[in-house]
Amino acid sequence: MAIVKEKVQQETIEQIEKVLTKHKGDSEALIEVLHQIQQLVGYLPHDLQKKIADQLEVAPGEVASVISFYAHFSDQPRGKFQVALCKGTACYVKGSVDIINKIEQKYDIKAGETTEDGLLSLDVVRCLGACGLSPVMTVNGKAHGMINPEKAINIIEKYLRNEM
Numbered sequence: 203m204a205i206v207k208e209k210v211q212q213e214t215i216e217q218i219e220k221v222l223t224k225h226k227g228d229s230e231a232l233i234e235v236l237h238q239i240q241q242l243v244g245y246l247p248h249d250l251q252k253k254i255a256d257q258l259e260v261a262p263g264e265v266a267s268v269i270s271f272y273a274h275f276s277d278q279p280r281g282k283f284q285v286a287l288c289k290g291t292a293c294y295v296k297g298s299v300d301i302i303n304k305i306e307q308k309y310d311i312k313a314g315e316t317t318e319d320g321l322l323s324l325d326v327v328r329c330l331g332a333c334g335l336s337p338v339m340t341v342n343g344k345a346h347g348m349i350n351p352e353k354a355i356n357i358i359e360k361y362l363r364n365e366m
């Protein structure tokens with residue numbers, strides 16, 4: 203099993219090197235590179251951010267501010283199931299804060315955090331562009347609309363039981 207894990211890590215390192223080499227000195231490719239590397243690693247650790255800054259020839263501070271500006275990027279390990287709750291106006295009016303509170307309480311995490319078992323992470327995001335379905339939650343990018351605290355927990359539990 204350890205050998206398989208090592209192989210996966212080696213493959214990931216090679217893929218990261220490939221992305222960085224392809225965009226060497228290309229500061230305009232920053233967002234694209236961050237996106238590709240986050241897909242490979244799952245998040246953007248600080249040592250990797252420095253490497254990206256060096257290769258693309260941008261300031262490390264610029265990499266950090268792009269990551270913090272876009273909710274899509276994270277510098278922390280994310281859960282297997284990434285839950286995002288919309289706190290845009292339409293969702294807010296229809297009670298998204300109660301849903302966020304319920305999830306935080308039930309799984310003992312705050313927005314931006316991941317549970318200790320690495321299964322669940324929670325983010326609060328701006329309008330997801332599906333206001334007609336408010337309040338809206340996404341899990342690994344799949345939208346679930348017209349939810350309430352109980353429905354949200356039921357949906358998350360199904361993901362955790364691998365029923366969705």
Ligand code: FES
Pocket residue numbers: 288289290291292293294328329330331332333334336337338
């Ligand atoms: S405000 Fe939540 S989807 Fe638009």
